[in-house]
Amino acid sequence: MIKHIVMWKLKDEAEGKDRLANAREMKRRLDACAGIVPGMLAFEVTLAQPGLEATYDVVLYSEFEDKAALDAYAVHPTHKAVVPFIGAVREARQCMDYEV
Template identity: 50%
Template sequence: MIKHIVMWKLVDATQAPPFKQLLETCKGIVPGMREFEVAVQAEGLEANHDVALYSVFDDAASLQAYVVHPRHQEVVATLPARASRSVFDYKT
């Protein structure tokens, strides 16, 4: 299993809800995607980023299929402006 975590700091934090909505259109787009959860910073809780993605894939091949999938590429191109992006992939 490969866990894929991505976090974004947005140029305009008010864009977090539409950012989340766009990302959620990628849920289930490839075989081998087991989990896909998008969250936005919750007021009153500690966070250094505005949006986070937690996803789980069967293997590196299914993660790569997600990365290059046309829908994923389309979403990446239309997401609201990002100030930074952090990624952490690991095997379990």
């Protein structure tokens, strides 16, 4: 199994909206990617929550049966459609894939 974790820090303002509005929109768009490929075992998008420590604004936690499933997700049209928006609103990105 491959775990795929991505964290994004968003710009204070981008695409005519503030950080929180863009985080909510990003979550909405990413949530549409849940279950889009066979072999996707888990897919969770969450936003930083008031009162809890967070150095990033949006986190994606996902699990894939194998690297082939992760690769299929990466090139799926639904996922590819989210990428330009994320690129426009993000300030920084961290990612880690690992096998368990």
